[in-house]
Amino acid sequence: MPNARTPSIHINRQTFNEMDFIIKDTDTSVANAIRRVAIAEVPTMAIDLIHMQVNTSSLHDEVLAHRLGLVPLTSHRVDEFEYTRDCPYCSDHCSHCSVTFDLDVQCTEEALTVTSQDLVNTSALESQLAASVQPVHFSGEYNSTPSEENGLASNGIVLAKLAKGQRIRLTAIAKKGVGKEHAKWSPVCTISYKTDPTVQFDLNILNTLLSDEAKRALVKSSDECLAIDPKSNQLVYETAFTLGRISLPLDCVKKMTLLVLEGLGDPTQVLEYNNDPHQFYFSLETTGALSSEDVLRHTFRVIQTKLNQLSAHLQSTVQENLNTLF
Numbered sequence: 001m002p003n004a005r006t007p008s009i010h011i012n013r014q015t016f017n018e019m020d021f022i023i024k025d026t027d028t029s030v031a032n033a034i035r036r037v038a039i040a041e042v043p044t045m046a047i048d049l050i051h052m053q054v055n056t057s058s059l060h061d062e063v064l065a066h067r068l069g070l071v072p073l074t075s076h077r078v079d080e081f082e083y084t085r086d087c088p089y090c091s092d093h094c095s096h097c098s099v100t101f102d103l104d105v106q107c108t109e110e111a112l113t114v115t116s117q118d119l120v121n122t123s124a125l126e127s128q129l130a131a132s133v134q135p136v137h138f139s140g141e142y143n144s145t146p147s148e149e150n151g152l153a154s155n156g157i158v159l160a161k162l163a164k165g166q167r168i169r170l171t172a173i174a175k176k177g178v179g180k181e182h183a184k185w186s187p188v189c190t191i192s193y194k195t196d197p198t199v200q201f202d203l204n205i206l207n208t209l210l211s212d213e214a215k216r217a218l219v220k221s222s223d224e225c226l227a228i229d230p231k232s233n234q235l236v237y238e239t240a241f242t243l244g245r246i247s248l249p250l251d252c253v254k255k256m257t258l259l260v261l262e263g264l265g266d267p268t269q270v271l272e273y274n275n276d277p278h279q280f281y282f283s284l285e286t287t288g289a290l291s292s293e294d295v296l297r298h299t300f301r302v303i304q305t306k307l308n309q310l311s312a313h314l315q316s317t318v319q320e321n322l323n324t325l326f
């Protein structure tokens, strides 16, 4: 029977670019839509066009261009940019749909590492909007937005290493796009979900049925899904099991079923099958282009827009059909 309760979201852990959350009272199709839209349809800014003026490094132009494309750019104001293909102000690219970066580095010492810190946003002086797009230099886990002030900014993402006399000089144009065009626009490093265990037992009944020895034997064969609570001496599920990270091994399920058959005669009283999960444990990590919260917000908006468009189309199709009938 369909679950009529309103879906809800509970955030367990949140940093700037990571979030663990639970979505309750929905089904697999919705959970998967959230995962797929977050990966492929949330827009960000990324370098899409390179004018290579000088490249005497050991890297080919294409390799360097590819690396530049993968540098995440801060995109919290991405909604204010146009997609270049839809831009009403230009035929190529302009300040409404792109941001320009210059990179000019020459090695005069023994060796020099070129990083994302060497990318200079030359559009920044034109508008605050353009200035909001900057390379993401940091990596790792942070509890707040990384910056020079709080000491969380790192040394930048390595792009190339130059030997004495080598030089790279180029102009890079960043444009708005989504992950389904190219992975460089995806704001997400990883997003995955797990559901409640597929098979589990009602431990309240098992605890009354089994002897201490039988309980210990079950714990042994449960692959760390079960434990015995030292205070109450009762069987309990381990957290990893209740979070859906591990499941009961088949041997353990068989053993439990036999034990229950001996004691109760009907294993269905304690066996619980979960073929229709309605609770989803998500783990999300972003590239830093958007905060984890922004990724989720954009994801829900994209899904909502699609459904609104579908609904409007349905309405007009129904109306057309009625007009032809009468």
Ligand SMILES: [Zn+2]
Residues within 6 Å of the ligand: 082, 084, 087, 088, 089, 090, 091, 092, 093, 094, 095, 096, 097, 098
């Ligand atoms: Zn434009």
